[in-house]
Amino acid sequence: MRSSSSVAPRLAATAAEAESFVDIRNIGKTFVARGRELQAVDGVTLDLKQGEFVAVVGPSGCGKSTLMMMVAGLVPPSDGEITIKGEKVTRPYTDVGVIFQRDALLEWRTVLNNVLLQIDVRGLKRANYEKAARTLLARVGLGGFENYYPWELSGGMRQRVALCRGLIHDPSLLLLDEPFGALDALTREQMNLDLQRIWLEDRKTMLFITHSIWEAVFLADRVVVMTPRPGRIATIIDITLQRPRRLAIRETQDFGGYAAMIREQFQAFGLLNEN
Amino acid sequence: MSSVSPISAAGLLSTSSRLSTYFYPTATALVILTIWETVTQAGWVSPLILPAPSIIISTMVEQMSLLLQMAGVTALEFLLGFALSVAVGIPLGALVVYSRPIELAIYPLIVAFQTMPKAAVAPIFIVWLGTGISSKVLIAFAIAFFPVLVDTVVGLRSALPETIHLVRSMGGSSFQVFWYVRFPNALPAIFAGLKVASTLAVVGAIVGEFVSSDRGLGYLVLVANGQLETPLVFACVVMLTILGVVFYFLIELIEKFVVRWHVAARQIEGLVNH
Amino acid sequence: MTSVRSSTTTSRRNFLRNSAGASLALATGVSIRPARAAAERVNFQLDWIPFGRHAPYYTALEKGFYSSKGLDVSIAQGRGASQGFRRLITDQAQFLFQDIGVMMGVRAKEGTKIKALACMYQKSPHTVFYIKGRGISKPKDLEGKKIAFSPGDSPKLMFPAFAKANGIDESKLQWLSVDPNSKNAVLLNHQVDAMLTYLFTLPVLQKAAQGGDDVQTLVYADYGADFYSNGLIAKEDFIKEKPDVARKFVHATMEGFKYTIEHPEEAIGFLKKHQPQLDEKTALKEVPILRKLINYDQKQGPLGGMTAEKIKATQDLMVKYVGLKNPPPVEDSFTNEFLS
Numbered sequence: 025m026r027s028s029s030s031v032a033p034r035l036a037a038t039a040a041e042a043e044s045f046v047d048i049r050n051i052g053k054t055f056v057a058r059g060r061e062l063q064a065v066d067g068v069t070l071d072l073k074q075g076e077f078v079a080v081v082g083p084s085g086c087g088k089s090t091l092m093m094m095v096a097g098l099v100p101p102s103d104g105e106i107t108i109k110g111e112k113v114t115r116p117y118t119d120v121g122v123i124f125q126r127d128a129l130l131e132w133r134t135v136l137n138n139v140l141l142q143i144d145v146r147g148l149k150r151a152n153y154e155k156a157a158r159t160l161l162a163r164v165g166l167g168g169f170e171n172y173y174p175w176e177l178s179g180g181m182r183q184r185v186a187l188c189r190g191l192i193h194d195p196s197l198l199l200l201d202e203p204f205g206a207l208d209a210l211t212r213e214q215m216n217l218d219l220q221r222i223w224l225e226d227r228k229t230m231l232f233i234t235h236s237i238w239e240a241v242f243l244a245d246r247v248v249v250m251t252p253r254p255g256r257i258a259t260i261i262d263i264t265l266q267r268p269r270r271l272a273i274r275e276t277q278d279f280g281g282y283a284a285m286i287r288e289q290f291q292a293f294g295l296l297n298e299n
Numbered sequence: 300m301s302s303v304s305p306i307s308a309a310g311l312l313s314t315s316s317r318l319s320t321y322f323y324p325t326a327t328a329l330v331i332l333t334i335w336e337t338v339t340q341a342g343w344v345s346p347l348i349l350p351a352p353s354i355i356i357s358t359m360v361e362q363m364s365l366l367l368q369m370a371g372v373t374a375l376e377f378l379l380g381f382a383l384s385v386a387v388g389i390p391l392g393a394l395v396v397y398s399r400p401i402e403l404a405i406y407p408l409i410v411a412f413q414t415m416p417k418a419a420v421a422p423i424f425i426v427w428l429g430t431g432i433s434s435k436v437l438i439a440f441a442i443a444f445f446p447v448l449v450d451t452v453v454g455l456r457s458a459l460p461e462t463i464h465l466v467r468s469m470g471g472s473s474f475q476v477f478w479y480v481r482f483p484n485a486l487p488a489i490f491a492g493l494k495v496a497s498t499l500a501v502v503g504a505i506v507g508e509f510v511s512s513d514r515g516l517g518y519l520v521l522v523a524n525g526q527l528e529t530p531l532v533f534a535c536v537v538m539l540t541i542l543g544v545v546f547y548f549l550i551e552l553i554e555k556f557v558v559r560w561h562v563a564a565r566q567i568e569g570l571v572n573h
Numbered sequence: 574m575t576s577v578r579s580s581t582t583t584s585r586r587n588f589l590r591n592s593a594g595a596s597l598a599l600a601t602g603v604s605i606r607p608a609r610a611a612a613e614r615v616n617f618q619l620d621w622i623p624f625g626r627h628a629p630y631y632t633a634l635e636k637g638f639y640s641s642k643g644l645d646v647s648i649a650q651g652r653g654a655s656q657g658f659r660r661l662i663t664d665q666a667q668f669l670f671q672d673i674g675v676m677m678g679v680r681a682k683e684g685t686k687i688k689a690l691a692c693m694y695q696k697s698p699h700t701v702f703y704i705k706g707r708g709i710s711k712p713k714d715l716e717g718k719k720i721a722f723s724p725g726d727s728p729k730l731m732f733p734a735f736a737k738a739n740g741i742d743e744s745k746l747q748w749l750s751v752d753p754n755s756k757n758a759v760l761l762n763h764q765v766d767a768m769l770t771y772l773f774t775l776p777v778l779q780k781a782a783q784g785g786d787d788v789q790t791l792v793y794a795d796y797g798a799d800f801y802s803n804g805l806i807a808k809e810d811f812i813k814e815k816p817d818v819a820r821k822f823v824h825a826t827m828e829g830f831k832y833t834i835e836h837p838e839e840a841i842g843f844l845k846k847h848q849p850q851l852d853e854k855t856a857l858k859e860v861p862i863l864r865k866l867i868n869y870d871q872k873q874g875p876l877g878g879m880t881a882e883k884i885k886a887t888q889d890l891m892v893k894y895v896g897l898k899n900p901p902p903v904e905d906s907f908t909n910e911f912l913s
Contacts, residue, residue: 093464096464096468097468098464098467098468116467116468116470117468118468118469118470120468122464122465122468124461124464124465126459126461128459128461128462128464128465130462130479130480130483130484131560131561132483132484132486132558132560132561141465141466141469141479142469144479145466145469145470145471145475145479146469146470173560175560345662345663347659347662347663347683348659348663422752422754422755422758425755425759425764426755426758426762426764429764430749430751430759430764430765508750509752510751510752510755511721511749511750511751511752511755511759512749512750513747513748513749513750518750521724521725521750522724522725522750524655524656524724524725525653525654525655525723525724525725525726525729525730526655526724526725526730527655527658527659527679527682527683527725
């Protein structure tokens, strides 16, 4: 339950990997808006081990989404560099599944074809992936909805399709930017359970951006807390709770302790003012 | 659970609401026609200015083969003009979106060209292209292509940034971003532009015929008017209206197939909001 | 209220006052009578866009010939015979300046009793224009050629007379409808072989002809289709109801005519006030043509007067060549009573 900056013993199902999978070295990003410079991210250094579930929490505007976009290679960093599996990221990284807060499904494709978009763009053969896509959809409870269109589905269902789309090509890294932020509380809890289940089955490396303290503690092996803009790492907390975690774990003392640590950080930033 | 959405499978409108969509316009038209007939038959308006509907209809029946022949000519003119505006407007729209230098270079010129009243420019087109069909096609094109261009630009730019990021992280090239995301997403807007353009193309063809022609419904309007045959003038106008309406609905029909997803989503929104 | 002041100021003031009055009336829905309650409002419909040949009417207006007789005349430009007759028949205009031959046809077709009160173009000025050296030199050469026309104007409506008088097979002609403002261009650019309009257009065409093109004419009157062309036309009902107005109008108009022929530059000046875009030199060239057409130097009887013989000849032409049926007695078509 102690906070630490990087290497700490943790419960991992896979064999210990000494090299980092995603290596973020002193990353910074400055935007120019209305003639003024805005520094979104400042000097972030972080590494993700293979198969690790890392959550990043922070207040609005702290640059956490920007950080994720830089890992994805969709936004170039102003300073520092990112390496994934030893290769420097200079353009959009493709061995990845990306899930945004807006599901960004293509309204003109059926559910199945939305999942298979991942295959079409990569130029792979559909026939080889169709069965896997159906299985994935069934795994998230959307079996039978393959021929529905996105506008016929609820928000939670759409996000599940987005999740399948991010998994169909079996990437080794998953980047999720507040994927459940637009959903109602109950659906959100269900989605968190589903995500945990999927992660436990495949052990993909996860970088999960969220506003929600409890969501971060519930899902992650480590929680990175970022400061308000310009975003820096305030602290990294190892979460040593047992897996698989059930919803009831949120009422335990250990859980509450972690949540409290993070909340105190936020209050140190001047947020969540109770006076 | 069936694998086809029950909403897509069933018709979206119940029988009663479908009836009411036809009832109101028909009833209104009948009321207007009755008033018109009474007023003209009573002699309150000179038949030189406004003939009775019954006379217009009988003229149409008598002259149907002439009207159809002329209609065919005008139809060819506006169809070609429309096709040209699509063939030029959509690629040009894509160019404007993808190339900032091109956008800066041509957009102001196009807007200036658009504000020029084509009726004033039409005689010049005739001088350039002569008095045959090409001048009418060009005038129709000149009037119709702007909405196609503008709506293509708007449509292509309306893609959600997340969808573009996604395709890029799938390793998609710029062309693939266009093909998988930007273009399909732009289709509803493009069709809106096409529908506007369809009506404008008809106007353009007629403007061209008014300046100089030897065939077509516009030509027939002028000649009939010149011979004080007012019922025939009106018959031409009715024919033109029918052509325009049919053309418009043809495009709507194509839209239904091509952007079924958008049309259906619009209808569902409509049902939910009422 | 007669005026000893300059008649131009009076009529222009009237014009302005009446337009202001009319706008105010429209805005308030109240009819405002001008101070001279006796002034009779008259709408005079011309045959075409005003050119040099229309100077007489604007002269009559500007020199106060109308207003001094108590007439408040507004002159409207026209777009051809059909539009003009339509306005006359529906009482949007009281007097129309149009072709008398066409008048006979319209009267037979519509059944409205209309009559000529004076004739200005006593020889038909309808003309087929063509460019020399391009295959046309006489009427029969028109067969197989492309001819530009404006739908509804009298040269086209009277063309059958010209055609039949010269044995032209009309089915062998290619007609092209052209917007009036583009007709000249279309001939001069060789996009058509011939063009129908009034003789008055000759100076303009000759001036604008390109590359040494020689513009030539086939005047209907010279080729067996001579009839009374444009004159003042009104409805019989109107003349019966207001003979004094008719007399005043015809007199004032003919005064305008006389003045124009005797003072052409001044007359063109009056015209230019209403049509500032006209070129005076070209417009001036139309006045001699006008002088010939109205038979100014050789007239017998009052200026603009008509003879029963020529009316009959016009009617016969309409019957023989334009298919006029059941012609009325000749006296029904004209009257000289208002000329004296």
